[in-house]
Amino acid sequence: MHEIGIMIEIVKTVEKFAHQNHLKQMDTLVLQIGELSSTIPRYIEACYPMAVEGTLLQDTTLKIEVIPGNGLCRTCHKVFNLLEHARICPECGSQQWELLSGKEFMIKEIIAC
Known part of the structure; x- marks a missing residue:
């Protein structure tokens, strides 16, 4: 499970941002995770309490938004969910598509108190 390492790095990034912006307390951390990324949201949720323990984020809530894995069919130009x-492509049966979204992993928002 590489998610604990990812969460530790996110905590470091958020703490650095908080210090640079003089934030003393935060309420919610919002992450966006693409459904095609190699990071599994439920594992992120499971390791979050361990990763934030003893940090500035200790009393925060984690919110995860899953970004759909969408592709654009190169034949008929329909946008469809790859999974x-x-x-x-459900429209024309083509397997030729361009990835539009779903590989993302980002910190979307830090909500301060």
């Missing part, structure tokens, strides 16, 4: 349709 829901087994990476095959």
